[in-house]
Amino acid sequence: MSDMRNIDNLFKDASKGFAPKTPHEAWGRIESSLKKQRRRKILFWWVFSLTAISIALLVSTFFVQDIFNFDTPYISQPKSNYNIKEKIELKDAPPASSSSAAYVSESQQHLQDANSQKSERKSSPNNRISTFSDEKSKPMVSVKETKSMPNDSKILEERFDNDILNEGVIPENDSLQLPEVVFYNQTTPMESKENHVISSEDSILVHSDIMVEFIQNVISDTIVPVDSVEKTVPPSRKCAILFFTELYMGFGFSGALFQQPDNQIETVSSVTELRNSYTNTKEFAFGVFWNKWMISSSLSRINFRFQGDLNLPSRNIKYIDTENFGTSPMGYFSLYNIQNVMQGRHYSNIDYLRHFDRTRFELYTTQVGLKIGRVLPLNNWQIVYGVGVNTLFINSNVVAGSDEFGYTDWGSVSNLRGRLFMVSPFMQLNYYTRSGLFLGLKSDFSISLESLNKSSEFYFKPYSLFVGPKLGFRF
């Protein structure tokens, strides 16, 4: 047993001092994995931040809505609940004569009887439009002609008004068959309450079909349900042209479809492979909404940035051609400063080249675009989707080469086109405030229809996904 312990201790002691030399490339592998992890983290935080900003924008619009109560930005509101009384006009009203006075006196008698029963009767909110059983019993009320009416009818009218307007109750008398009309606004109670228009609580009893006709024809045009921004525009303005401007800054993720040339030129010392890229955008747009369509034109400043690895060929490098220093998917590129930088380093020329490992390409462009889109309104929200055609003008391009001290050598890609045609499907979500100001979230996917380089050797079509907030004004 002690021998076994001895063996165990022998190997345990040996393990303490066991430290073989780690393979040379082990750290390189770990380092590249760590770099990948960092990149993934950065990408995650970008996506997370953009999502958080978008959500914050959306949520903040709800707060703005709550604070400023922009529920009904385009609705014309009636001045008063009871102003309609003044608009009532008399139809088939008899002239103010003794016969009418007699008629009213008779009516008054019946009303007095009816009033005695008033306490026994409960007002019902569900009063319906009653029919006239007798043509003679048709109501004859005129506000405008009140002065010409006899005293009796004045009293009757006052009492009638009091009953209608203050208590919402009309005396009921079967023998008189005084017509009774309870009109409820067509809008839902909630909408009516918000808009300060006629609600169920303020039900108006109208004792004339004239009133019904009036309300249906006149008021219904005034009271507009709040279904959408578009519906709030009066019918006459439904096809009106509204102008808007918008300005947004977007962040894009761009990529490229490309192929490398088959034959490399002997003087070229490196090949660059693109790894990742991103885009930032500033855009000014001006457009027109017409009915449910939107047409807009835009002017954008877009910077594409592509990053890549610089790979040296396995063959020996005999000399450096600064004009055609390397091959990238975009074309041949130059690096003018390389000889100056070389002199400042303590490497031989060839060794210095081996310290190059990265390149960066930047395209500075201006884009002019035309977009057509369909507008889906939903209350104060608006979803716009459609397609745009753009022309991308390439203003300049820059290539940067990097050694261990950072990007130190500068040049450019040769033989690039001056302009590219792009197609961009898009989608926007906008929130409109009462003042016409709108906030939005915009997403464009833009892809080039032609290759960036004029040479047929290179086939490079950049594409970009822009996602960004948008601020605009509709007037």
Add this chain to the structure above:
Amino acid sequence: MKSLEQIIVGCKKNKAWAQAELFKMFSDKMYGVCLYYSENKEDAEDLLHDGFLHIFSNIGKLSHDNVEGWMRKTFVNLALMNFRKRKVLFVDETWLESSETFVADDLQMQFSADELMMMVASLPPQYKIVFNLYAIEGFSHKEIANTLQITESTSKSNLSRARVILQEKLNKVYCL
């Protein structure tokens, strides 16, 4: 030269220089651990790679001073995880006792640590893992049985078999 404390703080902040320093400081020892828990050098390098990545991403949880012990434990746990994935078949053999005896002190004088550990590394995997856990890491048979999901008797028999093989190897080399 940075102290270990500064390096650990740097690693917790995800600094590249600190990670490189930590690797430089412990890579050889940890590679040793990887070697005697792996089948071959390639597996050992993979284990070293995975182990250091795991350490760098979990170093924030390190709350005590025994950095080396914590790192070693991390490597052993990863090795055990890999071992479980490989599903090595354990056979419950008869508990063999070595009939030969030797004086360990004498042997220790003869063999270097590298040679001894290479002997362990050359053991069949099921013997090697049990021997490493019992003799080097100090696990009990019960712990080994729980960790490897085998019976205690299997653990004992595998340990015994490993000892016999190692003893044979030692004798063979010693006789030469």
